[in-house]
Structures are given as C-alpha cells and as structure tokens.
Amino acid sequence: MTRTAPPATAAGFSREQRRALTVLGVSQALGGAGMAAGITVGALLAQDLLGSTSLTGLPAALYTTGAALGAAALGRFCQRFGRRPGLALGNAVAALGSAGVVAGAAARWPALLLAALFVYGAGTVTGLLARYAGADLAPPGRRGRAAGTVLFAMTLGAVAGPNLIGPTGALAHAWGIPRLAGPFLLAVAAYAAAALVLLVWLRPDPLLLAQSREPRDAGAGPGTGPRSPALRAPGVLTGATVMITAQLVMIAVMTMTPVHMTGHGQATQAVGLVIALHVGAMFLPSPLSGLLADRIGGRRVAAAAGAVLLAAGLSAGLAPPDSVALLACALVLLGVGWNLALLGGTALIAGAAPAENRAAVQGLADVGMSVAGATGGMASGLVVGGSSYPVLATAAGALALAVIPAVALSSTRRHP
Template identity: 85%
Template sequence: MTETVPPAVAPDRSRVLRRVLTVLVVSQTLGGAGMAAGITVGALLAQDLLDSTSLAGLPAALFTGGATLGAAGLGRVCQRRGRRPGLALGHGIAALGSAGVVAGAATRSPVLLLTALFVYGAGTATGLLARYAGADLAPPERRGRAAGTVLFAMTLGAVAGPNLVGPTGALAHAWGIPRLAGPFLLAAAAYAAAALVLLVWLRPDPLLLARAQEPPGAPAGRGTGPRGQVRDAPGVVTGATVMITAQLVMIAVMTMTPVHMIGHGHATQAAGLVIALHVGAMFLPSPLSGLLADRVGRRPVAAASGAVLLSAGLLAGLAPPSSAAVLACALVLLGAGWNLAVISGTALIADAAPAEHRATVQGLADVGMSVAGATGGMASGLVMGSGGYPALATAAGVLALAVIPAVALRGTPR
C-alpha cells in the first residue's frame, strides 16, 4: 500500500527537509562506496573469468544497460509508491547484483557473472536518482543546493571504495573467493546497508509529502499549469537536454583518455590518477554548483556548463600527448562542466514537473542520460579510430555548445 502523508506535517517542512537530507547523505555515502568498489575491478574480473582482453569492456556495457532499465523502472516505482520504497529497492537490487557477481566469480560461471553485472548496473542508477529526492521538499531558492548536497555525498563513499580493494581482496581470498571479487563483497554490504537506512529512516516520504502539499497540476514553485503537458514543459525539456548533452560529451572524452595516454607511453598509474581527478571534479563541486544555480539562476549555470565543457574539449584536443598534467587539467574541467550541467538540469526539472508526474519524468530524464552515455562510449572509439583523440575531444567540446541555444530557445523564468 502506498504511504500517505497528512497535510498536518506541513508546518515542519523545513525540519523534515533537514532530516531527509541527512538520511540521503548517509545512504549516498554507502552507495558511493558500493558503486566505486565494484566499478574499480569490474573489467579486470571479467577479463580474468572470460580469459579475453577484448571482452573486458563488457562490464561497462552491462552497467550502462542495467542503469538505463533501472532509471526507468525505479522512476516509476518512486512515482507510484514514493521515494523511500523506490530508492530502497534500487539499493537492494544493487546488493543482489553484487552478491551475484561474487557467486559468479566463486563458481567461475560467466553467465552468472554477466547477468549479475547487469543487475548491479540497474541498482547503481539509484545513486543519481536520489538527487531528485533531495530537491522534493526544498523551496525553489534552495533546490540546487539540496540536489548538490545529495550528489556530493557520493564522493565520500567513492573515495573510500577503491582504497578498500586490497583489504576486501584479502578477505575474499581467505574465504576461498577470487581476490578481484572482494570489492563486490563490500558493494553488497554497502548497498544492503543503504537500503536499510532508507527503509527505516526516510520518513515521511519526501515526494509524497511534497505531493500532498501541492495542488494537482502545479509545477513545483511556479504556479499552476495544465495537466498532461509535463513533457512539453520548457523547464523539463531544457533540463533534460542539458544533462543528456553533458553526459554524451563527458563519457566520450573520458572513455578514450586512458587509451590515448597509454598509447603515448604513459603508465597505467598516471592514467588512473587523471581519471581519479576527473571523477572528483564530477562530484566535489556539487554544493558550489547548487549555490550558483540557486543564486545566479538555472539557465545561466546551464549555459556556463556548455562553455566549460567546450574549454575542456579544446584543452584536451590541444594538449601535448606527453603532458599528463595538461590532460589532467582538461579532465578536471570536463568533470566540473558535467557537474554544472547535472545540477542546473536537475533544478530545472524539479521546478517544472508537477508533483503527480515528477518521479516518472525525472526517471525518463536519467534514462536519456544513460542512453547518451552508452552512445558516447560507443561512438568515441569510432571517432578516435578514424580521426584521433584530438579530433574526438574537439568535436565533443563543440557539441557541448548545443546546451546554449537549448537554454535560450526553451526559455524558463530561471
């Protein structure tokens, strides 16, 4: 049965928001650890079990495919039942997938391993979807910061996860399980704990409370509007366009940067450091990006994301292949531009989508991001193969400028 929230809770909305953000930060920290620990060794585990370097990219494809399905399905669950059951279910699915990966590695079963990686990917979509829950109860002038706080929390776990690869590998070995499956033991425990935190403490449900306090058909914080036109709302279209474009550009450049570096004589550790700095730049600036989206406005920040991504693409394209430092700067800019786009796009959608359709629309926007990421990953290899890394990075940067006319043509109040 769907949880209901009485209107009497309304006077405590600010207190409830603080509680919701605290619970989400804890669950996101746990989920970030699970996601990072698993992704760190996914390709290596597949390569070891399948005995094929050419198939080592399968985990990334399965993560993406699972995340696409997960974003759509979990968005619908949130819409019908609320954030608490939807997000808890997502983390539970990720825990189940992580346990399946361990079982697949222990039994040397490629079918079980690959199936479990897909399930694991479906659960990892929860981490990004949670940012919308942070914005549900926030007033319009604080939605960017609320979403940024939730997204930032993933950084805490994402930094800790890879550092536990060694200890978890030793634990797995002691239990007679391949060392590379160790991080998935951590992922299973972390995701299960995140699901439990949400089930027990995410009360009242932020989406259901927001829905109970808004008139039907009212875009959040922007007056009333006709029902049935959610997907045509300028803010929804603009927000989704900004996030999808940024995801396509970011994945295309990020995926091929290690290949480019190693191909020009850089050590694997150097390439790993560059990617680590990039991932940090994707999440660490979230509070600042949220503040800018609230104070300066969603549209200016979205437009700025296009300019930052262009700068990242041009710098990467012009960087001397021998200079890891310049490539690192370019990848940091790439992550920061992505962050600006995701935070401003999230706030635009939260402003525009009526409560009775909000979770479904948000889930579909993240489906678009997953598809864009898969497209960028596949296309990047083809472009680099035919034109080289400079051509790929430059073209991706120029493509990012598409967010500027998208923001200008689909004007919204903020």
C-alpha cells in the same frame, strides 16, 4: 483540503527536510563507494575477460542501459509507493549486481559478468535519482542547493572507492578472486548498507509528504506515470537535453581514460588516482552548482557547463599519455562540467514537473541520461579502436557545445 507546509527554519529548510537530507547523505556516501567500482575497473575487467580493446566500452554501455530501465522503473515505483521503498530497492539491486560481477569474474564467465553489470547499472541509477528526493521538500528558491547537498554526500565514498583498488584487490586475491573484482566486493557491502539506512530511517517519506502539501490538478489521475503535457514543459525539455548531452560526453571520455592510461604503461594506482579526482569533481562542486542554479537560474548554469565540457575534451585530447597530471586536470574539468549540467538541469526539471507525476517525469528524464551514457560508452570503444583516444576526447568536447544553443532556444521560447 491541501495542508500548508510548516515554516522553514533560518537555514531555509523545514525539520522534515533536514532529516531527509541527513538520511539521504549517509546513504549517498555509502552508495558512492559502490558506484566508483564500475567507473574504475568495469572497462578493465571487460578487457581482461574479452581480450579486445574495441569491446571495452561494452561494460559502460550495459550498466548505463540497465540504468535507463532502472530509472524508468524506479521513477514509477517511487511515484506510486514513495521515495523510501524505491531508493532502498534500487540500492539492493545494485548490491545484487555487484555480487554477480564478482561471481562472473571469479568464474571467468563473460556472459555472467556482462549480465551482472546490467543489473548493477539498474541499481546504481539510484544514487542520481536521490537528488530529486533531496529537493522534494525544499522551497522553490532552494531546490538546487538541496539537490546539490545530496549529490555532494556521494563525494566521500566516490573518492575513497577508486583509491581502495589496492586493498580490495588484495582481499579479492586472498579469496581466490581476480584482483580487478576487488572494488565490487566493496560495492556489495556499501550498497546493502545504503539500502538498510534508507529503509529504516527515511521517514517521513519526502515525496509523499510533499504531495500531501501541494495542490494537485483536479483532473489528474493517481499520478503513476508521466503525462504528455508535463514532458513538453519547457523546463523539463531543456533540463533533460542538458543532462543527456553532458552524460554522453562524460561517459565516453571517462570510460576510455583507464584503457588509454594502462595502454601507455600507467599503473592501476595512477588510474585510480585520476578517476578518483574525476569522480570527486563530479560531486564535490554540487553545493556551489546548486547555489548558482538557485541564484542565476538553471539555464545559465547549463550554458556554462557546455563551455567547461568543451575545455575538458580538448585538454584530454591534447594531454600526453604519459602525463598523469595533465590527464587528471582534464578529467577534473570533465567532472565539473558534468556537475554543472546535472544541477542546472535538475533545478529546471524540479521546478517544472507537476506534483501528481513528479517522480515519474524525473525518472524518465534520467532514462534519457542513461541511454545517452550507454551510447557514449559503446561508441567510445569503437572510436578508440578505429582511431585514437585524442580523437574521441576532442569530438566529445565539441559535442558538448550543443548545450548552449539548446538553452538559448529554450530562453527564446520563454521570452519571445
């Protein structure tokens, strides 16, 4: 017999849900610092070792490709064994990949660096998958806010990470390691600590507890993988389309911004500041975006994301390369638009995926995001190498408008 969930508190969350959000928040703050390393200096490391601007998008392509495989594998792993071991494993993999990046940079061995970035990417996807764990035990009308709370927790580490380029670079130099590898030293420690926090304290497991409380399809199997009807659900398809488009646009512009700035004489500290503001904008609005998804619906939030991403692309394309302030504003808009798309899409998927294969379906949706990120990362270097950064940013912003017709078509199918 299906157990009935205990009544929620006045805040809308049960005791188990509040505990899960607290533990997830601590792990996300740690993981955010590790994630910022790849965003800030991954492309610059590749440029240094490979000596080619057209290949500077390769690191983003590799770690987002790794993230695609990691999302699929971790989604199935969580479905079978629960969120606690799955998320802990993902953070441990990210720590291993970070250590490999440091070793590759120290040895000046591009092959090791690129392989380690792939492993790093497979682990960093854990930070995004954790948003689903935040929503596992939430009431239907508060799933957006729960997912937003988990993403918001990444803000502290994600903003601090890029601003620690100087201190971590100095530490790396003192150890005989290239300065640009310094943020990855921080990532090793941060991801290892996040894995430990999850493994020890994420009890009871939110996904397993949610499954025990929700009715299951009598004909459903053990639920180790996504089934075709679940993938065709309107909320899943729309949510995945929105997140995939936003990820491609965001990764393409973000990857080449550090290269664009340093190519026009900007110092690495200025680059770090711009990326820190961008990463902060990716996660800081999460509680508000989640609240909007709960109040007005994920589809309307996703449509707003398309407009904000268009504004971001146009702003980045028109900003003078010597204006740190204008580039920072453009990258903040890029982060806000991505956040709206992510929370809007997450709310749609969390509400549509069935209990018996929820984690696997969610992981597969994030596979699409990672593939889109890999495409955007690789194409960004080629576009800038063949034309310019303004062309890349403007084209990416225009592509973001595809979110609006996708949402409109989905609404038409639901309400003929």
